[in-house]
Amino acid sequence: MAELTPMKAQYNEIKSQYGDCLLLFRLGDFYELFDEDAKKAAKELDLALTTRDRGKPAEEQTPMCGVPYHSAEAYIARLIAKGYKVAVCEQMEDPALAKGLVKRDVIRVITPGTVTESSMLEEGRSNYVCSVYLDAVSGAAAFCDVSTGEFCAAAFSEDCVSHIGNELARFSPREAVLSEGAAADESVCSFLRRRLDCLLEPDGGRFDYMAAAAALCEQFNAQDVDETGLGGSAAAVKACGALLRYIKETQKCDLSNIDSIDLFEGGKYMELDYSARRSLELTENQRTGEKRGSLLWVLDRTKTPMGGRLLRSWVERPLLSPVAIKRRLSAVSELHGANVLRQELIRTLGGIGDMQRLVSRAVFGSANGRDLAALGECCAQLPELRRLLSGCSSALLRQAAEIDTLDDVRSDIERAICDDPPFSVREGGILRSGYSEEVDRLRNIRDNGAKLVSELEARERERTGIKKLKVGYNKVFGYYIDVPNSAGAVELPPEYIRKQTLVSNERYFTPELKELETELTGARERVCELEYGFFTELRVSVAGRVERIKRSAEAVAELDALCSLAEVASRNNYTCPEVDLSGAIAISEGRHPVVELTQKDTLFVPNDTLLGGADDRVAVITGPNMAGKSTYMRQTALIVLMAQIGSFVPAKSASIGVVDRVFTRIGASDDLSAGQSTFMVEMTEVAEILRCATKNSLIILDEIGRGTSTYDGMAIARAVLEYCAGRRLGAKTMFATHYHELTALEGSVKGVRNYYITARKQGGKLIFLRKIVRGAADESYGIEVAKLAGVPEQVVSRAREYLAELTSATVAAPAAPAEDGQLSLANAAESEAAEAIRSASLDTMSPIEAMNLLYELKRKLEG
Incomplete structure (x- = not known):
């Protein structure tokens, strides 16, 4: 193996400590990557893979690639987005001053979860x-x-x-x-x-x-x-x-x-599982994963980044305490009723940037002049917020009115940082004129060197009386005073020191000229050094006040989120809900907050919801596909969540008994890649819901029992429904089904109420009326829905023929009559299984016991 160069040996030593990272190794103006890191980076970043070992055998060549250090952030962002960890290794000393190999060390490891750069967030x-x-x-x-x-x-x-x-x-x-x-x-x-x-x-x-x-x-x-x-x-x-x-x-x-x-x-926030968050589309829609089409998209009219993040956290963490909920609702209500105040607050909030991330970058030592200037601009808006809130009465707004306006932070930044600071902190141009006399003096020298030389020349001519005296410069001798021989025997000042004798003139320098030369040649570097020093002092000073700045940022974020909820309530005609611990849900003319905004060309039909009383714990909802059953159930869940967030809700009126959890089983969520069928996934989710739900939960179940035989599915659906309604659980449940036989449970199982979503046939077409009414649907309109979906007419006609045959067969051989209010699920040949179901004590049976019973019945029925 070829002997390693000192630099490569240094690289290998550092790389051995960060084996799980791509190591960006600073060499001059580039970050270089070597070996396997280089191959990965070249592939991910479309970089040319090269080597410094051309001419050597292939096995001895070291692959390498690199990116310019001044644009490295964009490349790092791409690597982080692809899931890599990146270790940044810097030169720890000036290469021009280094004795031997330049010292290098990793100054930071950037990972997907720890990025702080705004470009990556x-x-x-x-x-x-x-x-x-x-x-x-x-x-x-x-x-x-x-x-x-x-x-x-x-x-x-x-x-x-x-x-x-x-x-x-x-x-x-x-x-x-x-x-x-x-x-x-x-x-x-x-x-x-x-x-x-x-x-x-x-x-x-x-x-x-x-x-x-x-x-x-x-x-x-x-x-x-x-x-x-x-x-x-x-x-x-x-x-x-x-x-x-x-x-x-x-x-x-x-x-x-x-x-x-x-x-x-426990007891502070509502717990929501992944399935509920996904099916209710709280922060992103299921189809594309984008924010548009989600509840957050509806509610978020925040003006500051931290307000947007806080509102998102409210959506993800609904409250459980009626006292805390009412505190938010009180503030939203006050802002909702004060339109002029709200608009002035929104305008002022629009001038505030991301205070939380700006001060964090100051703490990390990565903030530049623009970051500090932006923080100063944020602070400049705080006194106006405090003034606007001074007359508010709700507790949260009174609290916000006590915001620390950070006058000292604003003053220090405005006094130091110029109006348009550069991106770099090491190249000067950051400080405002007048902040430092020494910086101003050196800037004057740097920017007006020719003028200063001309002024010195004029002074020396006057002092010596030599009209042809000149101040010149060359790269060998630097600055000099040129005295022509034609001036004669003039007595020069004693500080004139001869530098060079030529045929026609003599060249001198003076201490003043030498000092000016030093300042002229070193002014730029000295200005940059001084400005950087003053800037870092300011950055450290700001970082030292991080706790105060964070508290003010939190106050701004909360005010912004409250204003957003009030503005949305005003624009969308929402109402303030009543929230208590009654356990009951009563919604009058409720609307789906997302659907009504995404389908503005269609009149949204509002519907009532009544759940949670002794006689209406479970709503069995029937009606055709596409009629809006799922939308209605999601609507109810979202209205509950909005109320517990502290938001107004899309309804004429709403009384919400606090819900501890919302569970959903809506639509297909097959996980075929994990080897699970649709039915197995559904049963797993149902089992989890029944295991974790309490009487204070809201359960949304859509089409339970699909994916298996009709009788199996109907039996499971009924068992689940009875368990939800029974004394052991008694949770508020919305149960959409096409098993119309389940509607017979109203009157025989306490707490079950039937509802159906209306539709009618007109001129051979099916029209969805979208209205929820009491009672049970008389048919599912499945063939009409198939026709609407574009199924060929030949297939639709044949389906009607089969439906007529099946209906006739059912009439000719009616099912056995119901006994004791129980639903007849099978013919005489299956009476043993039916009797086993009738005799089962469902109110005391656990979900696992119920599942075991069903599998046993299935085994018997299959012989």
């Missing part, structure tokens, strides 16, 4: 890195947005995998650090990889309790972990400490923007 969305801890009896998950300093955690002592999965669905982290237990749990890893496209970092060593506790105490200046608020949960300490250690190892800088931990406790 979405303005209105947080970027989380998380850690997951699991053992046999406990679990915890911690989440951090490094770009803002947000740090939160949740810990669990039972059903840990399910709860952690829901937290992961809520935060959608880009990167996850996993304990040994979490890395060994296939459901956690699969969910992170496949559902969230998350980069996994299995690293059990970081979860050592003592090391984690020490990291937390050091970060939050605490004597022990109890002071951090995590002392009651060893799992939370391990998760938070491991995550903090990982962030410190990657960022390699001050993390004072992370100044507190928010530990989520």
Whole structure:
């Protein structure tokens, strides 16, 4: 093997410490990549792969590629987007002054979950890195947005995998650090990889309790972990400490923007699983994954990036406390009723940028002049916000009126930073004139060198009386005073020092000229050095006030989110809901918040909803496909969620009893790539719903029982429906079905009420009326829907013939009559199975027991 050069040996040593990263190695004006890193980067970035070892055998050549250092951020962003981790290795000394090999070291590891550059982040969305801890009896998950300093955690002592999965669905982290237990749990890893496209970092060593506790105490200046608020949960300490250690190892800088931990406790936020978030399209639509078409798209008219992120978190984390909900509703109501005030607030908020990320970059030492200037402009708007809010009466707005206006931060920045600072912080032009006398003097020298030389020349002519005296310059001797021999025997001042004798003249220099020469030749570099020094002092000073700036930014974000909800309520004719702990839902003329905006050319038909009373716990909804059953059920769930967010709702009136969880099983969510059929996925989700739901939950079930035989499906649908309505669960349930036989349960199962969505045939066509009314649909109109979908007329006609034959056969051989209000599910040959169902004690049967019974019945029926 060929002997390594000192530089390559240095590279190999550093690379060995960052084997899981692409190493960007600074060489002059480029970041170079070598070996396998070079091959990967060349492929991902469309770079030319080259080598410095041309002429050597192929096996001895070192592949390499590079990117200019001044445009490296764009290349790094592309690598991060593809899921790579990038270690940035810088020259730690000036190559011109280095003795021997230039010292180099990694200054930062950039990963998908820890990026802080604005070019790599979405303005209105947080970027989380998380850690997951699991053992046999406990679990915890911690989440951090490094770009803002947000740090939160949740810990669990039972059903840990399910709860952690829901937290992961809520935060959608880009990167996850996993304990040994979490890395060994296939459901956690699969969910992170496949559902969230998350980069996994299995690293059990970081979860050592003592090391984690020490990291937390050091970060939050605490004597022990109890002071951090995590002392009651060893799992939370391990998760938070491991995550903090990982962030410190990657960022390699001050993390004072992370100044507190928010530990989520049960009973504060509604828990929503991945299925519910996806099917209700809370933050993105199912079809394209874009924000448009989601609930957030409707509600988000925020003006600041941090307001947008906060509103998103509200949508993802509805409240459970009626007191907290009413505090938000009170503020939204006040803003809704004060149109002039609201518009002035919105206008002022429009002048505020991303204070959270700007101050975080100051803390990291990566903020440039433009960042600080932008922060100063944000601070300039705060006094106006405070003035506008001074007369408000609701608690949250009164609190916002006490905002710290950060006058000192604004003054320091405005006094120092010029109006249009450059992007670079090392090339001068950042400071405002008048900030530093020395900088101003050197700028004058730099910018007016010729004038200063001319002025010195004029002074010397006058002083010596030599009219032809000149000040000249050449690269060999520098600046000099030229005295012609024709001047005669003139007595020169004593400070004139002869420099060169020529045939026709003598050349001199003076201490003043030498000083001017030094200043002229070094002014540019000195100005840049001084400006950079003053700038870094200011940046450190601003970073030292990070806690105050973050608190003001949080106040701005909350005000922005409240104004957004009020503005949307005004534009869309929403009403203020009543929220309590009654457990009942009563909505008059409710509308789907998204559908009514996306289909503006069609009149949206409002509908009422009544759920949660002793006689109406379960709504069985029938009607044709495409008529709007799913839309109606989603509409109800979204109105409940909006109310618990603290938003007005699309209805004439609404009274919402707080819901602890919303569960959905709507539409197909097959996972064929995981080897699961449609029916198996449906049953797995139903089992999870029945296991986790409580009497305070809202359950949305659409077409349960498809994917298997008619009788199997009908039996399962009925068993599930009865379980939801029964005393053991008694959850508010909306149950859409095409099994019209299930409508016979009204009157025989307490709490079940029938509803159907209206449609009529007119001129051979099916017209959907979209209105929900009491009662049961008389037919499903399946053939008419098939015709609407474009099925060939020949097929439709044949289907009508078969339907007529099947209907005649059913009339000729009617089913056995119902007994004791129970639904007859089979003919005489299947009476044994029917009797087993009738005699089953469904109110005391668990979901697993019900499933076992169904499989046993199926075995008997199949002989």
